[in-house]
Amino acid sequence: xxxxxGFLIALAKTVVIFLGxxxxxxxxxxxxxxxxxxxxxxxxxxxxxxxxxxxxxxxxVKFIFKEELTxxxxxxxxxxxxPILAALPSMMTIxxxxxxxxxxxxxKNFGALTIADLDIGILYILALGGLAIYGVILGGWASNSKxxxxxxxxxxxxxxxxxxxxxxxxxxxxxxxxSLNLREIVEAQSDITRWNAWNVHAMPQFVAFVLFVVxxxxxxxxxxxxxxxxxxxxxxxxxxxxSAMKWAMFYIGEYSAMTVMAALTVxxxxxxxxxxxxxxxxxxxGLAAMLAKTGCFLFLFLWVRWTLPRFRFDQxxxxxxxxxxxxxxxxxxxxxxxxxxx
Amino acid sequence: MxxxxxxxxxxxxxxxxxxxxxVVLSEVAGRRRKNVGxxxxxxxxxxxxxxxxxxxxxxxxxxxxxxxxxxxxxVFLVLWAVAAEGFKxxxxxxxxxxxxxxxxxxxxxxxxxxxxxxxxxWDR
Numbered sequence: 001x002x003x004x005x006g007f008l009i010a011l012a013k014t015v016v017i018f019l020g021x022x023x024x025x026x027x028x029x030x031x032x033x034x035x036x037x038x039x040x041x042x043x044x045x046x047x048x049x050x051x052x053x054x055x056x057x058x059x060x061v062k063f064i065f066k067e068e069l070t071x072x073x074x075x076x077x078x079x080x081x082x083p084i085l086a087a088l089p090s091m092m093t094i095x096x097x098x099x100x101x102x103x104x105x106x107x108k109n110f111g112a113l114t115i116a117d118l119d120i121g122i123l124y125i126l127a128l129g130g131l132a133i134y135g136v137i138l139g140g141w142a143s144n145s146k147x148x149x150x151x152x153x154x155x156x157x158x159x160x161x162x163x164x165x166x167x168x169x170x171x172x173x174x175x176x177x178x179s180l181n182l183r184e185i186v187e188a189q190s191d192i193t194r195w196n197a198w199n200v201h202a203m204p205q206f207v208a209f210v211l212f213v214v215x216x217x218x219x220x221x222x223x224x225x226x227x228x229x230x231x232x233x234x235x236x237x238x239x240x241x242x243s244a245m246k247w248a249m250f251y252i253g254e255y256s257a258m259t260v261m262a263a264l265t266v267x268x269x270x271x272x273x274x275x276x277x278x279x280x281x282x283x284x285x286g287l288a289a290m291l292a293k294t295g296c297f298l299f300l301f302l303w304v305r306w307t308l309p310r311f312r313f314d315q316x317x318x319x320x321x322x323x324x325x326x327x328x329x330x331x332x333x334x335x336x337x338x339x340x341x342x
Numbered sequence: 343m344x345x346x347x348x349x350x351x352x353x354x355x356x357x358x359x360x361x362x363x364x365v366v367l368s369e370v371a372g373r374r375r376k377n378v379g380x381x382x383x384x385x386x387x388x389x390x391x392x393x394x395x396x397x398x399x400x401x402x403x404x405x406x407x408x409x410x411x412x413x414x415x416x417v418f419l420v421l422w423a424v425a426a427e428g429f430k431x432x433x434x435x436x437x438x439x440x441x442x443x444x445x446x447x448x449x450x451x452x453x454x455x456x457x458x459x460x461x462x463x464w465d466r
Contacts, residue, residue, distance in 0.1 A: 010349040018356045064368045072381040073393060084361045091357040095350055115349045123420070144394045145383035153402050160409040167416045171423045178427040180420075240384055245368030249361060314464035317405070321462045325412070326453065332419070333446050339426050340439035 014115050021094050025255035026056035032302055039306045066244035078142035083249030086135025090257035093128045096121035097263045098183045100273050100287035121182040133159050140238035151237025154227045161320040162218035168328035169208040172335045173268045186272035201271030207331045209269045216261040223305035227313050262297035415449050
């Protein structure tokens, strides 16, 4: 394979995955409104395009032409930079998620469908995911508004508290797969000699799985942990003062973070692209399986939001530090014992 | 293996181009009519009382420090987690696991200490 060919393949994969994530994020805004409408016995947006499918596009045009307000006393540079900082990390973390095994078209192997097949994929995700806090806290502080400040403080305290749970549960998976490479983690789950004794293609980590899924809700500031934007108390939270496209950037960031987290859950715990009872499925079936599994978790995000009541902030912090952190530590030690004694 | 990282640059340029262009576009295209009321920070329609550069609750600082503490500890666990299975070939698995169990036990002691001192109580 020549250098140019390799570059073109990498470029194609990058563009496809990036556009995929941005479009899924845009469609999720519509899905959220549609599902909430159906759950509340309403119709939801249905005017723009068939079934309201063009609604995100119409919203985008509206955001561009909206009037932008910058509050007096705001730090102008940070106020502009914060929405970009909030959206970038989640778009960057998608790079290491493997969506399909080696793509073979016409006998030619194009490699796995992932932007960068890094050996330190997990570390890359954790490092970049941690940066998402900057967008939130800078946006809240730069607005020079009390609601924004309180919202951003709460959001950042919540995100760093649950990041510990996230790291420790991911580590339990790493202990069992022996690799930080996400593609190898998926392959370890399909390996019949290791953790796939019943041919289900999933990581036998039930405690870690539950803790991880709950922590992703807190990490993405989603309901029932959406204290950063808890409407009855803090108006809009850290984006109270934002309007037009800058406001939309925070939401694009949130929805792409949800997409990445859903995909990551599937990759770490549910066997990624592998299909149960069909070990040598072709790559397009694998891709479909991966997308379907991810879609289920995206639906879970919406389902939970319109079903459960919101926590209180002290309950959230108590849950994170007094229940989740000890449980995650214990789970890691037990996993280590099992792996070492096996 | 450095060429593995090259696609990240493509992705970064795509993501930066998308976000920056959208924000700039809306700054250019959006209409602007300023007045004093619009420029004020939102405070339920009242005139804002004081600024927002205020003192923060010490709790947030405490949470941040505790996070750094446990975060740095978990970096050490990453190294073990990757190699845990590999140690079995050398017959060191139990020995290394014992060490890690001790490490996590000390970590747990720290957590218990903070807990007992009331560092995790939010409503105090």
